[in-house]
Amino acid sequence: MLKEIMKNTIEYVNSFPKKERKSYGQFFTPIQTAEYMASLIRTESEKVKILDPGAGNGLLTAAVVEHLIARGTAREISVVLYENDKNIQSLLKKNIEIISSYCSQKQVKLFIKTQKENFIVDNQKYWEMQKSKGLFDIVISNPPYLKIRKEAAESVCMSEIVHGQPNMYFLFMAMAVKMLRTNGEFVFITPRSWTSGTYFKSFRSYFMDSMDIQRVHLFESRNSVFKGKEGHSDDILQETMITYGKKSKSQSRNIIIAISQNAQDLGKVKEIQVESGNCLPEGKEHYFVLPSDEEDLKVLNYMKKMPNxxxxxxxxxxxxxxxxxxxxxxxxxxxxxxxxxxxxxxxxxxxxxxxxxxxxxxxxxxxxxxxxxxxxxxxxxxxxxxxxxxxxxxxxxxxxxxxxxxxxxxxxxxxxxxxxxxxxxxxxxxxxxxxxxxxxxxxxxxxxxxxxxxxxxxxxxxxxxxxxxxxxxxxxxxxxxxxxxxxxxxxxxxxxxxxxxxxxxxxx
Incomplete structure (x- = not known):
């Protein structure tokens, strides 16, 4: 199923200029990364409701569906996909048919709703609700990486977490958390930039107060994360990470930090377990400190001695x-x-x-x-x-x-x-x-x-x-x-x- 979806995607990519896709912040997830992200999902519920707020080609949704069916517990899967880029909606529709056919073969009920509206603007009223129970069990996304103006509609909708020039991807992260049910699972691949910096301070405060961050995956390469074995390649020169967690007001004692070189060696992952207090130090800035090896852990312990x-x-x-x-x-x-x-x-x-x-x-x-x-x-x-x-x-x-x-x-x-x-x-x-x-x-x-x-x-x-x-x-x-x-x-x-x-x- 995933290879068929990627085949369709490569045909689309070859017919659509990279420069134009980049203007939308559109970068496609390789199959290996999609499978890895889906593998982090742990739910064993018979009925599962999924949100994919930046659906693109539908690959992440397909990967989650395949993963849930392989686990043998899901009997009914409901999916809401958001994609407002008209250029890709025909590709998404074609790939949804592949997902539907796969579920039919596996005798699993599938309900898919595709939303062509702007994900942020369409859910503004939900964001403004003081109390909400959440709508989804799983949210998975490779959101658009796109700087927008402070006066943009999306920025205005979520002004409480906007400071300076916002990036669309962290607005997607925050809205997705809002729409998750308590203990719902969150899997996003994004730039690492949100973990520090003044522009992301308000977002970090909201995100860390709402999420139990359980696992982070770091890519050592800055330019090969979106290069897949299947031949598709998007060159992005930046630090990229996968964040997994559950919606909760309490933080787990430890966070697992996994490291690989790029998307093609996700079978060779190094892992360290870190006390969450070391990764999430107290302070008004709400920084997310990310050690990647034992030497880093020694440095964190050393820095604990510093009084100021x-x-x-x-x-x-x-x-x-x-x-x-x-x-x-x-x-x-x-x-x-x-x-x-x-x-x-x-x-x-x-x-x-x-x-x-x-x-x-x-x-x-x-x-x-x-x-x-x-x-x-x-x-x-x-x-x-x-x-x-x-x-x-x-x-x-x-x-x-x-x-x-x-x-x-x-x-x-x-x-x-x-x-x-x-x-x-x-x-x-x-x-x-x-x-x-x-x-x-x-x-x-x-x-x-x-x-x-x-x-x-x-x-x-x-x-x-x-x-x-x-x-x-x-x-x-x-x-x-x-x-x-x-x-x-x-x-x-x-x-x-x-x-x-x-x-x-x-x-x-």
Whole structure:
């Protein structure tokens, strides 16, 4: 059945431009992934009601139906499929006929209702209900991955969980949870981006309050998750995950985290069991931390020793003020009387700020009355690149900035840099060395990768990173200062392990 559905899908894909499908956020699930997602379903009920809110070609519904029949318990299956893309509705109709024929052969009653409306808008009244018992036993989906405007109809319908620019996929996740019955099963394949970041904060709060997350599957590959053995291929360059859980107000003690390279090696899955408290730390941000091996678990336990977060300790990472396209009239390539240094990520080199850098980027900023808001007084800080390439070994790439070693009284930073401040006072020399040591260590690097699966390094997440007590941070900084004097002006990538040795000496 699934191969026949995929054969029809490949014919559709070959006749429809990928660029046009991408504009709808439409990416098809490979057979292996659909079977794997369906295999997570555990219900043994004789009557089962399924929701597939982004039905596409109907493959996920087919996989669940096949799985339920193979288990031998289902006698009556009801399915509601939503698909409002007119281009694919004829393909879906053809594939529904295949599913119906399969159920008829297996002597299982099947009731299918296809909805051509917008899934979010069509269920707005249900979303607004204060109390609802839920309609479905299972919801399974590969939702559209599509950024939409805050003023879009879908955003307005679910405004309570929208912040900044929303993505359609997390609105589908939230609405699906709302429509599940208590203990109903939830299986979604989505980008990993919802697990952290300010834009998803309200959604995470709702989702984690409503769901018992029991299993997560991570794909190590960023570009081959939607490549199937059957020849169909959709290239998506992002971190992807499968989330399985049940609708419940209580969270299970443990979460299973499974890892595979891509969709084609789902038979070679590695698994670790993690205490849910380690994955879902307390805090207003509701982050979802995702370890992937035993070393990650050791780092999580290590971080439990830290008494404060960056923000709780009185520090804060901020993002550079200057957005170039909004400040074109103040950007300068040459030094003038009214200019100050404009620091970019290209000024971060081997753990230090190099200015001016050998780059095509403008290195100066013109100070006028209307641009003074972007000016920073020269002081000790740590800079961090906001974006790194996937192939780079480190996400956290800090640079130490010492005020006494910089020849300018003022500077500003472009918004591809993060920088550290101390609220109400200046950062001491040993504190800045201490932060640099933490951020250049393998331990903090591993923790950040668990916190954020993207190549972006966001100030909001940095501010939730655990750090040692004040006296320990200063001890780390003083030790680092002595090491730097032994080794020269700056640490280099080759001896980055020195940071971890310092932490072992100072923290254990």
């Amino acid at each position: 977060t960056v923000e709780e300790a009185g520090f804060r990472f901020k993002t550079g003020q200057v957005v170039e396209f909004r400040n074109k009239e103040y950007i300068a390539w040459e030094k003038k009387e009214s200019t100050i240094p404009l620091l970019h990520s290209c000024n971060v080199l081997e753990g230090r700020i190099v200015f001016p850098a050998q780059t095509e980027k403008p290195q100066y900023f013109v100070v006028k009355d209307e641009s003074k808001k972007n000016v920073m007084e020269n002081q000790n800080t740590v800079f961090l690149k906001r974006a790194t390439a996937k192939e780079e070994k480190r996400r956290l790439q800090p640079a130490l900035h010492l005020a006494d070693a910089f020849a300018y009284k003022q500077f500003t930073a472009e918004n591809h840099l993060n920088y550290l401040i101390k609220v109400g006072e200046r950062i001491s020399l040993c504190e800045v060395y201490g932060f640099y040591t933490l951020l250049s260590s393998d331990i903090w690097e591993r923790y950040y990768r668990m916190l954020n699966g993207s190549t972006q390094v966001n100030s909001a997440e940095l501010n939730t990173m655990p750090i040692p007590a004040k006296d320990v941070l200063q001890k780390i900084g003083k030790t680092a200062m002595r090491e730097w004097k032994k080794q020269g002006d700056y640490f280099t990538r080759d001896n980055m392990l020195s940071s971890d040795e310092i932490l072992r000496q100072c923290i254990g």
